[in-house]
Amino acid sequence: MSGHAIAAPPTTFEFVVGDRPDQLKAGSNPKLRSHLSKRGWQVYLLQHNDEASSSSSSASAPVKKVDQQREDRAKRKKRKRLQHTVTWELPAPNDPESQGTSNNALVQSLMRANAARTAQTMTIDYQLGGGRVDPFRSYPAPWKPYIPHLVDHYIVHMAVDIPELDEPGEKGLLRSRWFRLATTEISTFQVVLLLSAGNYITVKGGIAAEAGFEMEQLRFDAIKSINQAIASPSACSDSIIGAVAKMASFESMHGDERYFRLHMDATKRMVTMRGGLYNLGLGGLLRRMLIWIDLNGGHLMNTPRWFPGHNFAGSEEEEVEPNPERFIAI
Known part of the structure; x- marks a missing residue:
């Protein structure tokens, strides 16, 4: 057992609402059981890492790592939602990497056809x-x-x-x-x-x-x-x-x-x-x-x-x- 003091679990609270007393018993409410189980694992991880580490600040690292991963996933989902346009890269007519004159002619034909369709649609001011x-x-x-x-x-x-x-x-x-x-x-x-x-x-x-x-x-x-x-x-x-x-x-x-x-x-x-x-x-x-x-x-x-x-x-x-x-x- 390390001589360092055991770090206290995070002091955050979550209220469980019920309209009947039996819903608030630890063994009957699924949400309450999940909440208590999560808090129990947090205390266990804090104790386990406190014993294996020489620094008390490292006791909350796994919890912080999980939180960081959750935050990264949320940011990735948000970026996906913001990506609302799709672009295609077409070789330019003078691009040396283009595959011959036939591809250049195809690109120019597509561009002219798209311009013609755009001209026929009503523009919005x-x-x-x-x-x-x-x-x-x-x-x-x-x-x-x-x-x-x-x-x-x-x-x-x-x-x-x-x-x-x-x-x-x-x-x-x-x-x-x-x-x-x-x-x-x-x-x-x-x-x-x-x-x-x-x-x-x-x-x-x-x-x-x-x-x-x-x-x-x-x-x-x-x-x-x-x-x-x-x-x-x-x-x-x-x-x-x-x-x-x-x-x-x-x-x-x-x-x-x-x-x-x-x-x-x-x-x-x-x-x-x-x-x-x-x-x-x-x-x-x-x-x-x-x-x-x-x-x-x-x-x-x-x-x-x-x-x-x-x-x-x-x-x-x-x-x-x-x-x-x-x-x-x-």
């Missing part, structure tokens, strides 16, 4: 936090591969800060209030996708088919979903009124006066059934959105206003002027 994709695909409309791209484009390029719609000290209400509402109703969401697709083609100069969507199909889906929503018991809800009004804004942006009038007439009827603009929700945002569409859409189509005398702040002294550039989001 990463300004203002672009690249948002809902991993759960919880959108109300049937899933389509182009939905994340159009949603991202709408949030980044269309649902921007607009002083006429926002409130003092609170910007971005189109993102925080309106878009959140749009994701709860299929007709509203379909109109948002249509607006985003039309703006994408205008701003990016792209072709819809190459981007993975068809404008006529998106327009058909939006109108069909609106017709179904109007026939439902919630026909005068904020989301459906917003969908019809946004459909009117789409028609004004793309120059169809007849359909612009049709959707604005429907919007006004639903607002009347709700008791007026001031009974709409979203904290007054929906009222301001309708005035915004009425003012700018009428300006583009050269039509009289559907809600004359109404302005954004609600004060009679305020003068409202159209802003077609911001309205079209160009």
